Amino acid sequence: MTEFKINASGLGYHSLNNLIKEYSARGPGNIKIENVFGQRYIGAGLESKVRIEISGTPGNDLGAFMSGPDITVYGNAQDGCGNTMDGGRIVIHGSAGDTVALAARGGQLFVRDGVGYRAGIHMKGDTTKSPALVIGGSAQDFLGEYLAGGVIVVLGLSHDGQRRHHGRFIGTGMHGGVIYISGGLEEHQIAGDAVASKAGEADLVTLEPLLTDFAGVFGYDKEELLSNHYLKLLPRYLRPYARLYAPGGHETAPDR
């Protein structure tokens, strides 16, 4: 595999992304980028299955619209990471800012630590493609807001040893997809649009492959992650706002 190195120091985001495009067009390769300080749109729209390693703090909209690359960040990601991503993978050895994985429609996003507001907002999926967002730490408010599809898992691993989450308005407006959360939660933190139950054996089909990958990437014990108790949130309605402007009934979500 060909290896490319980029020193991003002083490089504008446009030049940096042109370099990445140029290198990724040369076939499978490993692009190492160092000294990244806020350059935006890294890997945006890329379709090739190139590997990108980033040291530093990538700017907003990291990996937006991408469908191929496997991006690893050694540092924290800023806002809009994985914006509308279509496929591929983003692994963050650190935290992510607000609206991580917003409107994602495929691919996987693994965050070792915590995430900001509105993580996974309006992720969507169908029978052929479904995005997954796994968060090692905790999430601030509005996790899974307007969730339409895909899977969000919150492990609560690095959260002050108490494993109690503080995020509020979880699942506000969710009408598809599923959220799994491990660690303490109070009822008022969950929005009325979500229905909570305990995850069971049947959920392992979804959780096991994701947690196996997550444990592998960050060096956790997979069995330990799987043995945690998970709360499962499903949408109460498929169309929560069906009655907002016109009278009529909600469409109730089917049993899963």
Next chain:
Amino acid sequence: MKDIERYQNPYHDEKVHEACAIFGAMAKSGKTFSAEFAIRAMSNMRERGTGLGAGFAVYGLYPEMKDLYAAHVMYLDKAAIESTEEFLSSRFQLVYKEEMPTRKVKAFREPPTFKRYFLGLRDGQIEDESEEDYIVRQVMTINNELAGSYVFSLGRDMGVFKGLGYPEDIAEFFCLENYRGYIWTAHSRFPTNTPGWWGGAHPFSLLDLSVVHNGELSSYGINRRYLEQSGYNFSLKTDTEVVAYAFDLLVRRHHLPPEVAAMALAPPFWDEIDRREAEERSLLLALRQTYSSLLLNGPFAIIIARHGEMIGLTDRTRLRPLIVGRKGDMVFLSSEESAIRLVEPGLEEVFSPCGGEPVISRLGTREAVGGAINC
């Protein structure tokens, strides 16, 4: 960054502006530092601005004149100088005046004139009001009644430098490399609802208070009407003006601690208040009832500075970003983490405070700033 983009961007699509950028740096020891942190951090967030407004507020700026009020005044019209100086001489003891040092910058073809005054108060000049109220009244008079004159700041040992350009342009224009301060706040503007003009740039200042703001205040109308009843006159055509006056009213005139003022500006939701302990609940209820017209609605992240204090605050659902970084006694606030890491690579702590939770850094204190990432 500007010149790099010029030759690295063959598509000329560099106008990817999207938001404002705010930044603040404070040495809690009170030790002064140069403009470099603020300028480099702001340059790194260039895409957030548009060149339609930028500025800096500096504290600990005039240590040799710290007993006098320093006035930074902009004249859009040279004819305004005489009348304003006459006014200043009648209301203050005009100790020293000078043209503000500026240099020619390509971006500004015909910049306004800037003058700096150091002002004292004559004995017996003030009747029946506090010194601060007197000063505020003079600032309001100049801004509203003396055509073509605008006070950018009038406080002790501090000053505001701002105008219609990118932060780097403003820094170059005002020769900011010659100044030092123990707090620097900075702003780069993406005007949304109101025009970009020299006076509409941030920071907005009153006495030693200054505010930089990313976002927009949909409550501007109701906030403004409430503040006008308390004698504040609005002249700067930008929503952020209400934050400066609201904070002045709550903290200076109504003597609320900044922590409590933050609860009035960005109060918890009603159901959140219901879950608090009885004592806190009654405080929050009283604040919401008393100051319902000062609630700031709409998305915002703001940095408020005054002598001895730098405060970061976002709206209750954090619709605009704010990152806190700390190393030793240095505290940084920024729209983006990368800008902090660029100027201080060895950060000991980085987090993003919850919506409505103020992050307050105080001079001479050792305790870590408040807030936590997982709230």
